[in-house]
Amino acid sequence: MNIGIIVYSKTGNTFEVGSRLKGVLEQKGHSVNLDRVTIEGEAKPGDKDVKLINIPLVDGYERIIFGTPVQAFSLAVAMETYLKQVPTLGGKEVSLFVTKHLPFVWTGGKRTLGQMEKVCKDKGASVRGKEIVFWNEKSREETIKKCIANLSSQF
Ligand SMILES: Cc1cc2nc3c(=O)[nH]c(=O)nc-3n(C[C@H](O)[C@H](O)[C@H](O)COP(=O)(O)O)c2cc1C
Numbered sequence: 001m002n003i004g005i006i007v008y009s010k011t012g013n014t015f016e017v018g019s020r021l022k023g024v025l026e027q028k029g030h031s032v033n034l035d036r037v038t039i040e041g042e043a044k045p046g047d048k049d050v051k052l053i054n055i056p057l058v059d060g061y062e063r064i065i066f067g068t069p070v071q072a073f074s075l076a077v078a079m080e081t082y083l084k085q086v087p088t089l090g091g092k093e094v095s096l097f098v099t100k101h102l103p104f105v106w107t108g109g110k111r112t113l114g115q116m117e118k119v120c121k122d123k124g125a126s127v128r129g130k131e132i133v134f135w136n137e138k139s140r141e142e143t144i145k146k147c148i149a150n151l152s153s154q155f
Pocket of ligand 1: 011013135
């Protein structure tokens with residue numbers, strides 16, 4: 001299967017998870033492209049005028065996995081800006097993951113997944129998997145492994 005992993009990652013954590021997920025999916029025989037949304041300068045939570053530089057295309061993938069950090073208990077504005085400009089996800093199945101620092105799903109994890117799910121559904125996608133990676137020292141590796149295992153088990 002031809003799979004796209006599209007992430008925004010300010011400090012590299014989300015990209016690292018995407019990269020490990022790509023490796024696991026490739027081991028299963030899939031063709032995987034990992035693409036990173038980039039922006040001009042810095043985007044602070046609440047910014048309205050985020051300028052995208054690298055704008056990954058969604059065409060051509062049979063399945064897409066979107067990843068983003070949680071910022072200010074919400075979807076990072078860079079990823080929000082990117083997702084909102086995607087022309088269509090009509091008929092596609094997508095999966096989602098977020099990385100975050102604080103423990104508990106209610107410190108932005110669930111809300112961010114909900115925000116991403118809404119945009120994807122509004123663009124015509126059906127959402128299959130949703131995962132949260134907690135980047136604090138204790139549970140990081142455990143939650144990365146769970147995220148990768150659950151998302152890759154769909155393929
Ligand atoms: C501006 C900003 C706001 C953040 N807000 C939250 C938050 O509300 N909840 C949380 O758990 N982590 C929060 N974090 C931590 C990031 O979500 C976490 O470090 C994430 O793994 C970073 O991913 P990245 O390296 O891909 O950018 C915030 C980080 C930044 C820079």
